[in-house]
Structure formats: structure tokens, C-alpha cells
Amino acid sequence: xxxxxxxxxxxxxxxxxxxxxxxxxxxxxxxxxxxxxxxxxxxxxxxxxxxxxxxxxxxxxxxxxxxxxxxxxxxxxxxxxxxxxxxxxxxxxxxxxxxxxxxxxxxxxxxxxxxxxxxxxxxxxxxxxxxxxxxxxxxxxxxxxxxxxxxxxxxxxxxxxxxxxxxxxxxxxxxxxxxxxxxxxxxxxxxxxxxxxxxxxxxxxxxxxxxxxxxxxxxxxxxxxxxxxxxxxxxxxxxxxxxxxxxxxxxxxxxxxxxxxxxxxxxx
Numbered sequence: 001x002x003x004x005x006x007x008x009x010x011x012x013x014x015x016x017x018x019x020x021x022x023x024x025x026x027x028x029x030x031x032x033x034x035x036x037x038x039x040x041x042x043x044x045x046x047x048x049x050x051x052x053x054x055x056x057x058x059x060x061x062x063x064x065x066x067x068x069x070x071x072x073x074x075x076x077x078x079x080x081x082x083x084x085x086x087x088x089x090x091x092x093x094x095x096x097x098x099x100x101x102x103x104x105x106x107x108x109x110x111x112x113x114x115x116x117x118x119x120x121x122x123x124x125x126x127x128x129x130x131x132x133x134x135x136x137x138x139x140x141x142x143x144x145x146x147x148x149x150x151x152x153x154x155x156x157x158x159x160x161x162x163x164x165x166x167x168x169x170x171x172x173x174x175x176x177x178x179x180x181x182x183x184x185x186x187x188x189x190x191x192x193x194x195x196x197x198x199x200x201x202x203x204x205x206x207x208x209x210x211x212x213x214x215x216x217x218x219x220x221x222x223x224x225x226x227x228x229x230x231x232x233x234x235x236x237x238x239x240x241x242x243x244x245x246x247x248x249x250x251x252x253x254x255x256x257x258x259x260x261x262x263x264x265x266x267x268x
Contacts, residue, residue: 001214001232003222006172011179014172018164019054025137025162026055032135035127037062037157038080038087040072041191043141045079045182046173047164051139052083059087060130062123064096067197075186088130092122120156120193127160137161145170145209148216149243150250151201157193158253169217170209207239215243 006014026034033056038044051057059080063073073089080087099118108115127138140160142152147166152158165173170191177187191201191209202208214233218224224232226240 001217004169004171004213004217006175011176014168014176015050015180018050022051022139022162022164023054029137029161031137033057033137034139035060035131035134035136036139037123037127037141038076039141040069040075040079040186041141041189042177042182042186043143043165043173043191044076045186046177046180047139047141048079048083048085049177049180049182050164052085056136057083057085057139058130058134058136059085060123060126061087061089062092062126063089064119065091065093066096067119067199069192072189075183075189079183079186090126092119092126095122116199117153117156120153121159124156124159131161139164140166142166143168143170143173145213145216146201147254148220148247149205149212150246150253151205152253154253169213171213207243211235212243215240216247219244 022034026032034051036044036048036051036057036059038048038059038061048057048059059076061073061076061080063070077087077089079085096118099122100115130136131138138160140157140163142157142160142163143165144167146152147163165176168176174187192199193201205212211233215229215235218229218232226237229235229240230237
């Protein structure tokens with residue numbers, strides 16, 4: 001779709017804006033640097049490359065032995081070394097299992113999503129434990145596509161201090177990753193949150209990022225109608241409606257919790 005892909009000049013402008021936002025967040029918070037969870041995927045790799053240029057970044061590798069791909073951790077470790085980032089690997093499987101054991105009468109077959117969401121919430125705890133110990137802000141890795149779709153865990157990978165690449169659709173993340181030199185093996189890897197074995201983002205959402213980005217960009221950036229989107233992408237009405245409903249239903253994830261207005265009841 002015209003306009004979705006960035007020009008060379010736009011890539012440079014986005015690159016500079018992201019780096020400046022990271023520096024500003026660290027300086028404003030009066031912290032020593034940043035914490036970043038490295039998954040071995042493209043989003044965290046892009047944030048790592050950009051952040052490591054401008055602030056002191058400590059990487060956390062937080063695999064769960066039950067579901068994490070060892071190859072992802074190798075990619076994460078290799079990237080950290082190539083960037084000169086200090087990092088630590090902490091296996092979170094025991095913590096995850098301890099949470100599961102609190103409800104032994106239920107299992108992942110009955111409550112798959114609830115079980116899957118434990119992992120990103122444990123990672124959030126580990127990020128902030130390290131953040132408090134070292135005086136660093138926590139950098140998130142969510143992109144614009146994920147935020148609009150609500151494809152993240154509330155108070156899990158959504159619990160961060162700054163979302164540096166949340167203004168970029170996944171299509172643009174891939175462009176930016178190539179632009180800044182993220183290893184090709186990471187760029188080509190099927191996106192996965194590692195929630196369970198064989199899980200992929202596109203498989204779970206039921207649509208490719210390429211098609212999804214065209215729809216979201218058409219609606220939210222260009223203001224196109226369904227008819228115009230259909231002409232551009234060929235998407236059927238049922239798929240379009242499902243995507244729009246998901247964006248609407250996940251609005252709560254993109255906002256702070258509502259506050260009950262007591263002043264309206266008792267006055268100032």
C-alpha cells in the first residue's frame with residue numbers, strides 16, 4: 001500500500017527520533033541507563049541496536065525451558081555480544097511453575113491464555129527487579145501493529161517505561177531492522193511471543209503482518225473506508241470486521257485504568 005513503506009530519508013528521521021526519545025527518557029528519569037529483555041526476535045533486536053548507541057543498556061535473557069527455543073537465546077546472546085551489551089540469562093521456568101502450582105485444579109488445556117500470560121508477567125517482574133537494583137528504565141519492544149491489536153499482555157510485556165518502536169507498524173520495523181543492521185537471521189525469523197511450543201504471532205492472530213498492516217495503516221493513518229481497503233487489499237468483510245472489533249475490544253490495554261470520579265459525587 002502506498003505510503004506504508006518508508007523512504008530512506010524517513011528511515012533516518014525515525015531512527016534519530018527513536019534514539020532521542022530513549023536518551024530523553026533516561027535523562028528525565030535521572031536513571032543510569034536502560035534494561036531490555038532480549039528475546040532473539042526482531043523487535044527486541046531493533047530496540048537493542050538503537051538503544052545501545054545512545055545509552056548504557058543491560059540485556060536480560062529470560063527463557064522458559066518448557067517453551068523457549070534455544071536458538072532464540074543464542075541469537076539474543078550473539079546480538080548482545082556484537083553490540084557490546086552486558087547481559088544476564090535467567091531461566092524463569094521455576095517461577096512460572098510456582099505460579100501455576102497455586103491453581104493445581106486447572107491446567108493449560110482449560111485456561112491456555114491465562115497460563116500463557118504468566119510468562120510475560122514474570123518477565124516484567126524480572127525487568128523491574130533489575131531496574132530497581134541498577135537504577136535503569138525498562139524499555140519495551142511493542143510495535144504499532146501489536147498495540148492496535150492488543151497483541152501483548154497487560155502488565156506483562158506492556159508494563160514498561162518507554163515503547164521506543166511503538167510508532168512503527170511491523171512492516172516498518174522490518175524495514176528499520178534492515179536499515180540499522182539487525183542480523184538477517186533474526187529479521188527472517190517467524191515472529192513469536194514464545195507463549196507455547198510452535199506458537200507464532202501470525203498463526204494466533206489468523207492473518208499475516210503484511211496484510212494486517214495494510215488494513216490498519218489504511219484505516220488509522222489514511223482514514224479509508226472498508227470499500228477502499230477492500231479495493232487496495234482484497235480483504236473480505238468478515239476479516240476486516242474481526243480486526244476492527246479486536247482493536248476496539250483491546251482499547252483498555254492502551255489506556256491507564258479508569259478512576260472512579262468521587263468529586264462528581266461529593267464535590268470538591
